Amino acid sequence: MSSLTTIGFDADDTLWQNEQFFRLTERRFAELLADYAEPGHLVERLLAAERKNLAAYGFGIKGFTLSMIETAIEVTEGRAPASVIQAILETGREMLSHPVETLPHVRETLEALAGDYRLVMITKGDLFDQERKLAASGLGELFDAVEIVSDKKPDTYSRIFSRHGDGPERAMMVGNSLKSDVLPALDAGGWGVFVPHELTWVLEHAEEPANHPRFRKIAHLGELAEQVAAVD
Structure with missing residues (x-):
């Protein structure tokens, strides 16, 4: 496997x-x-x-x-x-009604990975707003599951990746926030891929865990498939 x-x-x-x-x-x-x-x-x-x-x-x-x-x-x-x-x-x-503008390489990356891996959208924020944006994005059909959570902690990822996968050790979390997406996923035992965005809320800033064996950093989602293949 x-x-x-x-x-x-x-x-x-x-x-x-x-x-x-x-x-x-x-x-x-x-x-x-x-x-x-x-x-x-x-x-x-x-x-x-x-x-x-x-x-x-x-x-x-x-x-x-x-x-x-x-x-x-x-x-x-x-x-x-x-x-x-x-x-x-x-x-x-x-x-709450602004248009949804997907970032470069998103759809093609999700389409390339869907089927070979279980894809889970894990986001925090307002339930109605996140559901609205997902529907407007047209990406919903590419995800096997969607989790809208109040916060992102190591136990959040442990729970979600155990529910929708084979546990955090066999899971990867991809996101633009070191504090919310990468560090807690690493602490849970998973892989963490940092995709920097030019604008990041100051409360989401954290130091990169450069020496962590499961930490990866990419310039954009178009580089994700290569990282996934390297991990496998």
């Missing part, structure tokens, strides 16, 4: 664009509150609110929108106009 039987794929900024919409919304947020704080300060305050609220709201656009509202109230000392709060809510709704 093949040594590798299951391949997991992150979704946001691995299969399709995502972070760019957050950056655009941050700029719009800074414009809305330009009379109250400098853009750099606003972004710092917003990041602090996001970090604090992760445990309560989780990952995704809805939590981001609530953190923007909280930050707006704080920096204006409770004087944020209703029109500003309404505009923030509108930006959140716009994010």
